[in-house]
Amino acid sequence: MNLVSLPITAIYAALCGFLVIALAANVVRFRLGKKVSLGDGGHKDVNRAIRAHGNTMEYVPLALLLMALLEINGGGDTALHIYGALLLGGRLLYAYGMLVPRSSANPPRQLGIVTSWIVIIGTGIQLLVI
Structure with a gap:
């Protein structure tokens, strides 16, 4: 049997798993507070909590899969730590940007999404060239 280690x-x-659970618990907290069983009940703050969690669930699995493939293929410890830090930091920024309402441009949210894209594009490119 061939075992693979991806430390x-x-x-x-x-x-990222802890972040996902924290964001899911936040959705539950908002829904209980607004007495909403399903969806957002028309409440903007509940919708923001749902999207903060949902967006994280849309990006994190693919980014982690690409990181795992990169680690298996010898992508380098430093690169993996950079990608991991960007992913986690970006997701935290995105969640903060979503959960702290702003009336205008939202730099934390924008930076958060860009860092997720950087991780996905960077790992994808590196996988193609190694």
Whole structure:
């Protein structure tokens, strides 16, 4: 049997997992507070909580999969830690930007999404060239 160890990806997967649970709990908190069983009930703050969680669930799995493939293929510890830190930091920024209402441009949210794209594009390119 051939076992694969992915210690760097595992660190960021665990930390992202904690973030996903925190964001899911936040959705539950908002729904209970507004007495909403399903959806957002027309409440903007509930919708923002749902989208903060949903957007994280849309980007994190693909980014972690690409990181895992990169780690398996010898992508380099430093690169993996950079990608992991960007992913986690970006997701935290995005969540903050979504959950703290702003009336105008939202730099934390924008930076958060851009960092997720950087991780996905960077790991994808690196996988193609190694």
